[in-house]
Amino acid sequence: MKDGYLDFANSPMGAKLVNALGLPKPLPLERYKPGQPVVQGTVLIGGSADSQILEALATVMKSIGAQTLAHERVPQWIATANKVGLTTGRWGTQGQAGEKVKALVFDATGLSDSTQSDALYWFFHDTARSVLPSGRVVIIGRPPEECSSPRKATVQRSLEGLSRSLGKELKKGATAQLVYVSEGAEANLESTLRFLLSARSTYVSAQVVRVGKPVSDVVAPADWAKPLAGKKVLVTGASRGIGAAIAEVMARDGADVIALDVPQAQEGLNEVAKKLGGKAIALDIGAADAPQKLVDAARADGGWDVIVHNAGITRDKTIANMKEHLWQLVVNVNLSTQERINDALVESGALKAGGRIVCVSSISGLAGNMGQTNYAVSKAGVVGMVQFNAPIYAQKGITINAVAPGFIETAMTAAIPFAIREAGRRMNSMSQGGQPVDVAEAIGWFASPASSGLTGNTIRVCGQSLIGA
Numbered sequence: 001m002k003d004g005y006l007d008f009a010n011s012p013m014g015a016k017l018v019n020a021l022g023l024p025k026p027l028p029l030e031r032y033k034p035g036q037p038v039v040q041g042t043v044l045i046g047g048s049a050d051s052q053i054l055e056a057l058a059t060v061m062k063s064i065g066a067q068t069l070a071h072e073r074v075p076q077w078i079a080t081a082n083k084v085g086l087t088t089g090r091w092g093t094q095g096q097a098g099e100k101v102k103a104l105v106f107d108a109t110g111l112s113d114s115t116q117s118d119a120l121y122w123f124f125h126d127t128a129r130s131v132l133p134s135g136r137v138v139i140i141g142r143p144p145e146e147c148s149s150p151r152k153a154t155v156q157r158s159l160e161g162l163s164r165s166l167g168k169e170l171k172k173g174a175t176a177q178l179v180y181v182s183e184g185a186e187a188n189l190e191s192t193l194r195f196l197l198s199a200r201s202t203y204v205s206a207q208v209v210r211v212g213k214p215v216s217d218v219v220a221p222a223d224w225a226k227p228l229a230g231k232k233v234l235v236t237g238a239s240r241g242i243g244a245a246i247a248e249v250m251a252r253d254g255a256d257v258i259a260l261d262v263p264q265a266q267e268g269l270n271e272v273a274k275k276l277g278g279k280a281i282a283l284d285i286g287a288a289d290a291p292q293k294l295v296d297a298a299r300a301d302g303g304w305d306v307i308v309h310n311a312g313i314t315r316d317k318t319i320a321n322m323k324e325h326l327w328q329l330v331v332n333v334n335l336s337t338q339e340r341i342n343d344a345l346v347e348s349g350a351l352k353a354g355g356r357i358v359c360v361s362s363i364s365g366l367a368g369n370m371g372q373t374n375y376a377v378s379k380a381g382v383v384g385m386v387q388f389n390a391p392i393y394a395q396k397g398i399t400i401n402a403v404a405p406g407f408i409e410t411a412m413t414a415a416i417p418f419a420i421r422e423a424g425r426r427m428n429s430m431s432q433g434g435q436p437v438d439v440a441e442a443i444g445w446f447a448s449p450a451s452s453g454l455t456g457n458t459i460r461v462c463g464q465s466l467i468g469a
């Protein structure tokens with residue numbers, strides 16, 4: 001559905017009115033177009049002394065062809081950054097005259113005590129005003145639970161407060177994220193930095209990503225524009241909405257798509273499959289024999305590489321008014337079925353070793369929602385399914401992650417009454433809803449063969465929604 005207010009707020013007359021009344025001013029967000037560079041502008045990098053990831057960072061910056069500048073505040077950091085050839089120039093503490101940058105990257109891995117946190121202050125104090133619209137901020141730290149001392153764990157944990165506050169301060173479509181990288185997993189950062197620094201992550205903000213040791217070999221794609229080349233990807237609920245966008249992004253990224261939806265949606269499903277040169281499977285995933293049917297279909301296809309559990313339903317009622325079958329139906333389709341399908345595909349080997357499972361949760365599952373106890377149970381359950389199966393599937397080299405969309409412009413959200421819809425749309429750091437493609441891009445990041453270091457994550461695609469923040 002079209003967001004008329006966004007167009008109005010960016011028209012000459014609308015902009016004046018919006019400013020005068022102090023109303024939210026959403027800017028059109030930049031979205032990825034094939035062929036464009038990862039970062040459309042300069043990356044300004046800073047760090048604390050004792051950094052532990054500079055070589056890995058230098059490798060990624062070279063690989064993405066970024067133009068990099070070093071923030072010159074911390075002399076020890078600069079010395080090491082220069083040694084590894086991380087940066088090609090310096091950015092003075094007074095700011096380069098008028099120079100704006102597209103991304104800020106702060107390497108906080110060296111922080112081991114809260115008394116050192118002024119390194120964060122100085123970097124962001126000096127640079128926050130220099131970030132371009134749709135700019136990106138990425139802070140890189142160590143997972144607190146893996147730190148050797150409570151002091152180090154505490155200062156690393158404090159980074160969450162910084163990234164979430166920056167997400168709210170930056171405005172103009174800029175985002176801020178925190179990446180915790182485990183010791184020894186530095187070489188797995190590339191797919192995550194490519195996603196978070198690019199226009200692909202336009203509606204993802206204030207998220208905490210954990211990059212760990214890879215569950216299988218990290219395979220850098222021969223062509224980063226087609227990371228899924230040769231991969232067979234099943235997308236459920238693919239006849240429309242977010243599922244159709246996921247199928248499209250997977251195909252754009254090189255995958256052979258198998259689009260699945262209920263038999264009643266056959267027409268739309270066939271259209272999607274035909275457009276993408278993929279296959280269609282008309283199947284109700286809630287049926288008892290669905291897992292076996294999928295195992296058979298995958299085997300007949302030589303095995304699948306990626307499963308995207310997007311199909312989902314709502315049957316809203318307050319719990320006092322809800323009939324039991326509506327509870328059962330929603331929990332079955334959105335959760336129990338997916339558990340059964342995963343077990344069947346993983347145990348049978350129909351999902352190949354090195355495979356990927358990507359699930360779709362919801363901010364309702366994280367924050368709860370009036371009239372959605374059944375849905376929130378199912379979507380919070382998805383977060384649990386991801387968290388608790390991650391170590392088990394890792395033994396087979398399979399990753400499992402989830403995205404939790406916020407307000408996404410689809411038929412589902414177009415049906416929400418006007419006042420509630422407007423609140424959902426504006427109550428986030430972007431002051432607008434996301435597009436189905438924004439969810440699809442996040443799924444593409446998890447699905448990539450280069451994302452073997454990512455498992456057990458649930459990442460919100462919600463523009464830093466205030467709901468459940």
Ligand code: NAD
Pocket residue numbers: 236237238239240241242243260261262265283284285286310311312313333360361362363404405406407408409410411412413
């Ligand atoms: P949608 O209703 O437009 O699409 C869902 C698709 O799943 C439909 O094509 C439907 O036919 C299919 N489906 C439902 N039950 C099925 C079954 N038993 N077997 C096979 N296919 C089945 O919804 P959407 O807005 O595109 O949502 C997609 C996913 O994103 C859902 O899991 C939803 O819960 C989640 N989500 C959406 C939003 C949003 O703002 N739209 C927000 C948070 C989460």
